[in-house]
Amino acid sequence: MCQDFSALIPRSMLLTMSGKLRNFNIQGDSNSMKRFIIALFVVGLMSSMALAAEDGAAIYKAKCAMCHGPDGAGKSGPALKGQSAAAVTAVLNNGGKKAPHTKGMAALTADQIKAVSDYVATLK
Numbered sequence: 137m138c139q140d141f142s143a144l145i146p147r148s149m150l151l152t153m154s155g156k157l158r159n160f161n162i163q164g165d166s167n168s169m170k171r172f173i174i175a176l177f178v179v180g181l182m183s184s185m186a187l188a189a190e191d192g193a194a195i196y197k198a199k200c201a202m203c204h205g206p207d208g209a210g211k212s213g214p215a216l217k218g219q220s221a222a223a224v225t226a227v228l229n230n231g232g233k234k235a236p237h238t239k240g241m242a243a244l245t246a247d248q249i250k251a252v253s254d255y256v257a258t259l260k
């Protein structure tokens with residue numbers, strides 16, 4: 137049973153899964169249930185790989201455009217056109233001169249900071 141998957145998924149993981157299924161007392165065809173859970177697991181792996189490439193434009197729109205303008209021309213915050221990626225990264229990591237960048241933007245991961253900095257550097 138499940139031999140076709142044993143090369144992909146460690147046997148201990150399958151045993152854990154089937155143990156969990158028993159604990160939750162799910163009735164029915166446990167073999168197809170296992171296949172279903174394995175399929176979910178594989179789909180989850182693939183989508184987390186797809187998300188690994190951060191979308192700088194989307195991050196800018198969601199977290200920067202309301203203050204720096206949709207095209208970087210400035211609004212309540214200064215224009216960002218012409219900023220180098222390194223300068224933007226420095227502000228996001230270490231903070232700018234005054235609020236709201238008095239400290240680094242902790243809500244952004246290093247990958248997101250790199251993506252949004254590269255994006256800002258493309259604004260002309």
Ligand code: HEC
Binds near residue numbers: 202204212213236
């Ligand atoms: C709540 C409004 C606001 C948000 C959101 C915001 N900023 Fe700012 N930003 C400002 C203000 C105001 C300044 C000017 C003060 C300063 O330099 O610290 C500034 C300054 C900067 C500077 C320095 C500009 C210069 O000329 O020295 C950079 C770079 C920058 N922001 C990038 C970003 C990026 C990238 C994001 C999104 C991840 C972002 N900011 C989000 C308001 C904001």
